[in-house]
Amino acid sequence: MSHSPTASPETAPAAPARRPGVVARLARRPLAVAGLACVVLIVLGAVLAPYATPYSPDEQMFDGLTLEGSPLPPDARFWLGTDLLGRDLLTRILYGARTSLVIGLVANGIALTIGTLVGVTAGYFGGWIGSLLMRFTDLMMAFPALLLAICLAAVFQPSLWIVALVIALVNWVQTARIIYTETSALARREFIDAERTLGASTARILFRHILPHLVPTIIVWGTLGISTTVLLEATLSYLGIGVQPPTPSWGNIIFENQTYFQTAPWLVFFPGAAILMLALGFNLVGDALRDILDPTQRGRD
DSSP: OOOOOOOOTTTSOOOOOOOOOHHHHHHTOHHHHHHHHHHHHHHHHHHTHHHHOSSOTTOOOGGGBOTTSOBOOSOSSSTTOBOTTSOBHHHHHHHHHHHHHHHHHHHHHHHHHHHHHHHHHHHHHOHHHHHHHHHHHHHHHHSOHHHHHHHHHHHSOOOHHHHHHHHHHHHHHHHHHHHHHHHHHHHTSHHHHHHHHTTOOHHHHIIIIIHHHHHHHHHHHHHHHHHHHHHHHHHHHHTTSSSOTTSOOHHHHHHHHGGGTTTOTHHHHHHHHHHHHHHHHHHHHHHHHHHHHOGGGTTOO
16 A cells, blocks of 8 residues: 655745845835934934923023123033024924924825825726826926915915915825826726626725725835925925914024024024934935835845
8 A cells, every 4th residue: 555755844845934024124224224213313302302401492591692692602501502582492493393293294194195095086097087187286296396385375374284284285296196107007907807897896996905005105105205395394484484483493493593604503504404314314214115115126125
């Protein structure tokens, strides 16, 4: 009686190696780690601002100015010096980080929502609906973003939430174009045709099959978009049509103190460095996430 051969441990097929997760692959990239460290440092500074400094952002101190009424340079008491009104610059930068992060998250969240809705609708339904939505998107892209933001900010009364809304209204178009391209490709895939043949509803196809495939793209553009939002908010505040004093913002801090650029350069350098640090941090993380989540990059990490 013959016995069927059994596979020995030596001849058994090896299990496929488990692919590292996103966090592990992100940790292998020094630039991404540096960018994440910049973002975490600024976020912690914003959250812990009331505990990190003994001053309030609007507190004017008579001993915060020289006898001639000029700002004080950085010293043991005022680590980043004081501004033209004798306020602690470090305190204002930390509280300004709150403004920039809130506007960045809110404006970018609104822009991602609008862009995703427009892109998915146009890409999935196509036809005259897709053409109409994409021509409107192209029309919005034809306007310079900064000029359009200035026009919108001039119409509305500037405030933190209005500035966030204005930035969102000029930043959604890039997301819409990218989402439209990916949705159009997905809508023609065989598994989507199979779902339609089986009688699946439009809502089921969109929420169970289309949107899950778009999540990596949305995450990447959401991360990259925050840096663009922060830079645009700082520009609007610098031009005087963004967040209004006394609410601290990195842009209006530079605007208020620009006349002291030659005599007190720290008043412009430190808030400018904060803007650069946050924008660069999100860009580095976003670039790394784009490479990691892009299916064409698989096998390169």
